[in-house]
Amino acid sequence: MRPMFRWGVIGCLTLEWLALGLWVGGMVVLIGAVIPAVFNTFGGQDSGGLFLTRAFEGYHRFVIGAGAVLCAGSWYRWWIGEPSVAVGRGELIVLALMVVVAGVIILVLHPEAAALQAQAFAAQGDAKKTALESLFRVLMPIRVLYIVTLILGIVLMGIKTKRSFRPAGVHP
Numbered sequence: 109m110r111p112m113f114r115w116g117v118i119g120c121l122t123l124e125w126l127a128l129g130l131w132v133g134g135m136v137v138l139i140g141a142v143i144p145a146v147f148n149t150f151g152g153q154d155s156g157g158l159f160l161t162r163a164f165e166g167y168h169r170f171v172i173g174a175g176a177v178l179c180a181g182s183w184y185r186w187w188i189g190e191p192s193v194a195v196g197r198g199e200l201i202v203l204a205l206m207v208v209v210a211g212v213i214i215l216v217l218h219p220e221a222a223a224l225q226a227q228a229f230a231a232q233g234d235a236k237k238t239a240l241e242s243l244f245r246v247l248m249p250i251r252v253l254y255i256v257t258l259i260l261g262i263v264l265m266g267i268k269t270k271r272s273f274r275p276a277g278v279h280p
Contacts, residue, residue: 127174
């Protein structure tokens with residue numbers, strides 16, 4: 109590897125691992141710690157639901173940044189053309205799927221869920237029950253897609269880890 113790119117690649121890979129750690133780790137913390145704590149601590153469904161909406165909006169900002177870092181890092185590794193850090197087809201496919209699924213959640217489903225949540229919390233009686241049912245119908249695919257991005261992130265970690273075991277200079 110040319111010396112001028114060595115430190116660039118080290119920085120690039122470090123930032124990619126950090127971004128991937130934030131993406132995957134953030135989801136694990138939300139699922140494993142934040143959601144149970146909210147529903148075991150907050151008094152009502154309304155306040156707990158509102159808190160979780162805000163928590164996931166914060167997580168989305170991290171995901172947008174992480175996605176940008178992962179895409180930029182992949183582009184940089186492709187651009188320098190160094191075989192030892194080459195971007196494989198599998199890595200690109202998994203990253204593209206992660207970004208697309210996150211985009212669907214952040215740009216389409218989450219805003220719809222937030223609007224339905226506001227309607228449900230403002231409603232009373234039977235209207236509230238109907239609005240909550242609508243909200244839960246939207247939340248189900250969102251939950252599934254969050255798990256999909258979590259699994260894809262773990263797969264991407266595996267791909268990157270496997271690449272690190274290749275002998276220097278060997279390109280698959």
